[in-house]
Amino acid sequence: MTEKKLIPYGGYYTNRIPDHDPELTEVGPGTPMGEYMRRFWHPVCMAAELTDTPRFLKIMGEELVAFRDKSGQIGLLHAHCAHRGASLEYGAIQEKGIMCCYHGMVFDVDGTCLHVPYPKGEEAEGEKYACSIRQGAYKAFERHGLIFAYMGPPDAEPPFPEWEENFTVMPGDELVAFSNFQHCNWLQVQDNAADNFHPTALHAAKNVVGGNYQGTTFDEVGAASMEVAPDMQFIPVHNGRSLACAGARRASKDNLFIRVQHQVLPNLSLHAYTSEDGAQQKFFSRFHIVRWTVPVDDQNSKMIGWRVMGPGIDTRAVGNKEMVGYETIDFLEGQVAMRRPERFGQYKLDDLPPIPSDHRARHNYKECQQAPGDYEAIISQRPIAVHALENPTKFDAGLYMFRKMLRDALRGSNPAATPEGFAQWLKDCGGAPNSYCSGNVLAIPESEDLAQEVARRRHATREIVRILTSADNLKGSEREAFVKQSMQELQQSLSAVAAES
Structure with a gap:
């Protein structure tokens, strides 16, 4: 480690910027802090952000889409459709779940594929395909105007801390x-x-x-x-x-x-x-x-x-x-x-100017x-x-x-x-x-x-x-x-x- 030189006009001796601390600052999947934080409940957006169109979010480096379906259930899904990757932010909110704009796949709030639009007479094949895929999803609920989500392993879900x-x-x-x-x-x-x-x-x-x-x-x-x-x-x-x-x-x-x-x-x-x-x-x-x-x-x-x-x-x-x-x-x-x-x-x-x-x-x-x-x-x-x-x-x-x-x-x-x-x-x-x-x-x-x-x-x-x-x-x-x-x-x-x- 280079010795610190405390001298007047000594900027030359302090112009090299060390790396940040990855253990505490990086939060993506697989990182120490990212894995730790995913074991807790977090608010991910305001309830007011859930309107008649889906809300694109990024949380801990993951691209997500939040929505409230017409039955009142809160969905928090991976943004990119499990079929071909189109973003569900352009999807249509359904009575139950959300429909991808690209090919019409419908996903429930738990990630279950509810519908695949196969041609008439081939519905059985569509149902078989639907059972073979699942959209990434996280459990979410509303509390006092905030949407909370748990993004960790389902079998390790902790109590919500009241x-x-x-x-x-x-x-x-x-x-x-x-x-x-x-x-x-x-x-x-x-x-x-x-x-x-x-x-x-x-x-x-x-x-x-x-x-x-x-x-x-x-x-x-x-x-x-x-x-x-x-x-x-x-x-x-x-x-x-x-x-x-x-x-x-x-x-x-x-x-x-x-x-x-x-x-x-x-x-x-x-x-x-x-x-x-x-x-x-x-x-x-x-x-x-x-x-x-x-x-x-x-x-x-x-x-x-x-x-x-x-x-x-x-x-x-x-x-x-x-x-x-x-x-x-x-x-x-x-x-x-x-x-x-x-x-x-x-x-x-929806009228607010974009965040600079x-x-x-x-x-x-x-x-x-x-x-x-x-x-x-x-x-x-x-x-x-x-x-x-x-x-x-x-x-x-x-x-x-x-x-x-x-x-x-x-x-x-x-x-x-x-x-x-x-x-x-x-x-x-x-x-x-x-x-x-x-x-x-x-x-x-x-x-x-x-x-x-x-x-x-x-x-x-x-x-x-x-x-x-x-x-x-x-x-x-x-x-x-x-x-x-x-x-x-x-x-x-x-x-x-x-x-x-």
Whole structure:
């Protein structure tokens, strides 16, 4: 390995780009990560994308066609017809299944060939031929506006993970589906979710050039507390199947804002309230974003999931349901490629302009330079980020820990995180595991002594994760009551210590 030369104007010594990390980034059939991911359920598109014509998709490098037949069944088939390879994206949706445009073969949602158009009098031969072929198919179903699919071996299908029983935790919660394309490898998008330090720069209003705001900063939604540098603790939980990313920020001299983001192998992240101002005391606020990072291929991916809407989570009523959907989001418009000055809600799905293939060709490229968001920062790391060129700091620990957890799962060095270990865990917990995701504002006064302040906030953060772990065998209202009571006791004890000092 060539020794690094740290000299002025030394670009010559750093102009050779190493290869990317294939073990974690490549997702095609037969690759380590591709085979691992295929053993989990993933959302592949929004239900709104299934219209009167089939929807062409690429997921983990596979060309697919999704559709809803006229009986209401969801189909997810290999795109190319098993007969002569014409794409079923041009097929006609039937009462049952889909008909290929080229020769009229009809395939059911499970891949069964239902009809072969042989000449009159030769139907028996057609039926015999139909029994000899089968279109590649994956099991799929709809849930709250998303289409989920399992693309692994049928005999190894795991339970669908109903986090917190149904992904909602309060009466009135509404799961609003969204899907945002990302022109880069899936892992750097997932890395960003574990990078809890980047809002202090990327989403800080003070860093916008010339006041050209583009809906990319937390200051614009009145949540400047999210721009404060957090003191992070990254703690593997669920026997190494997931990671609690717990950060403490000072919302004010009187309030400590502790946000726990939950990263779950391989590609799920659950986010607490993103518009928290930290002004009001709060215990165990829950999901605000539920998001999967789904690989399209090795150089493209999409963030697809739900925004949780309702007064229980959006206590400041700043969410906008009309801006949540296909290639749109209300949580910082800089998350997406297709920022536009118009209001997104006026578009119908089929009227949306195409997603730009070159991010520098966008009509608002200069505005994106003045006020970049997650999309710009993530895709500009190259189509596949080169890990060998990174020079990490302490606050990058979460994403490096998550990468290690992925490797341990792929290599079988953590049996609990293998597909078999995951499936058994889901069966043992009734298919409804608990999440560590929570937003908490504790009334703990700031210490005038910096060392005491640092020690106090780190203690509070670790204690919150410990409380959540202690409650992991409880469910629903019983768990909520235990956690809230424990957090109140933690607040009282730390406030008493602060008063004594």
